[in-house]
Amino acid sequence: MNERVDGRRGEFAIEIRSLTKRFSRFALEDVTLNVKQGYITGLVGANGAGKSTLIKAMLGMSVPLAGEVRLFGEPLAGKEDALKERIGYVADDSHFYEHLSIGAMKSVYAPFYRKWDERLFRRYLERFELSPKATIRSLSKGMKMKLALAFALSHQAELLIMDEPTAGLDPVFRRELLDILAELMLDERQTILFSTHITTDLDRIADYIAFLHQGKLAFHESKEEVFDRYAIVRGDLSLLDADVRRLFVGIRESSVGFEALTSNRMEAERLLAEYARIERASLEDIMYLTAKGVPAHG
Numbered sequence: 001m002n003e004r005v006d007g008r009r010g011e012f013a014i015e016i017r018s019l020t021k022r023f024s025r026f027a028l029e030d031v032t033l034n035v036k037q038g039y040i041t042g043l044v045g046a047n048g049a050g051k052s053t054l055i056k057a058m059l060g061m062s063v064p065l066a067g068e069v070r071l072f073g074e075p076l077a078g079k080e081d082a083l084k085e086r087i088g089y090v091a092d093d094s095h096f097y098e099h100l101s102i103g104a105m106k107s108v109y110a111p112f113y114r115k116w117d118e119r120l121f122r123r124y125l126e127r128f129e130l131s132p133k134a135t136i137r138s139l140s141k142g143m144k145m146k147l148a149l150a151f152a153l154s155h156q157a158e159l160l161i162m163d164e165p166t167a168g169l170d171p172v173f174r175r176e177l178l179d180i181l182a183e184l185m186l187d188e189r190q191t192i193l194f195s196t197h198i199t200t201d202l203d204r205i206a207d208y209i210a211f212l213h214q215g216k217l218a219f220h221e222s223k224e225e226v227f228d229r230y231a232i233v234r235g236d237l238s239l240l241d242a243d244v245r246r247l248f249v250g251i252r253e254s255s256v257g258f259e260a261l262t263s264n265r266m267e268a269e270r271l272l273a274e275y276a277r278i279e280r281a282s283l284e285d286i287m288y289l290t291a292k293g294v295p296a297h298g
């Protein structure tokens with residue numbers, strides 16, 4: 001059991017109601033998502049699922065077609081600047097001026113935040129082995145991520161939102177980043193939302209998982225609930241009658257048998273325990289087999 005999920009009851013840091021955003025070839029459709037204060041929520045989804053689009057909408061960086069975003073209980077619309085002071089944001093692409101030194105970039109950035117903590121910023125720079133004199137252009141991808149994190153963490157933000165913070169990072173720094181996030185959570189008021197398609201990151205530290213699939217929220221549950229509810233079923237093709245197929249949200253069939261994802265583990269066990277292998281689904285299984293869907297026939 002995850003004590004943090006069970007032991008604390010937070011308000012919602014982010015409330016998204018019926019959010020719709022349409023582009024010519026993609027739509028985020030009617031997404032409703034409440035992110036609990038005091039927990040780590042992982043926003044997971046394949047490339048192009050709409051994670052960045054949703055994050056930009058929750059930061060007021062893009063205007064939705066319909067729906068509402070509330071941060072810390074207040075409507076975002078019209079209060080973007082005040083609310084954003086309470087948020088540390090790490091974008092998927094760096095928003096730094098490449099020609100500046102870290103120190104000069106800080107002089108541009110810090111005045112936007114009333115609670116800027118210079119000592120803390122310096123401490124993060126030291127910890128991440130970043131020299132204030134280094135030019136941003138000279139930094140590797142991993143170093144830029146560290147710098148973005150140092151900025152995001154140095155103005156007493158209550159909510160940290162990160163878009164794919166681990167993408168393109170080597171395993172050593174990915175691990176270090178996850179450790180830093182776990183450390184931040186020692187402060188019970190801290191809330192973290194981060195998007196990723198690297199599901200093992202979530203296995204390690206997320207309390208809640210929100211899964212976006214083709215612009216729709218497929219589920220949002222505690223990690224424990226997800227692992228209780230979902231299972232992988234493997235068996236012989238002869239088992240696949242219409243009733244059995246109805247159990248599955250995704251299926252892959254081959255000449256040697258089938259592999260399927262159910263979101264109703266108990267029912268799958270009741271019907272199939274004697275005839276098929278039923279195992280814990282990893283988040284990767286869930287993403288992969290949800291994308292496969294269930295064919296219309298059968």
Ligand SMILES: Nc1ncnc2c1ncn2[C@@H]1O[C@H](COP(=O)(O)OP(=O)(O)OP(=O)(O)O)[C@@H](O)[C@H]1O
Nearest residue numbers: 023024026045046047048049050051052053054197
């Ligand atoms: N400004 C835009 N104009 C048109 N289409 C857009 C725009 N921004 C995003 N899209 C499209 O919306 C879809 C979702 O993009 P988004 O970046 O939100 O996905 P994502 O889940 O963050 O993907 P990734 O993991 O690859 O970063 C993509 O098909 C993308 O091409």
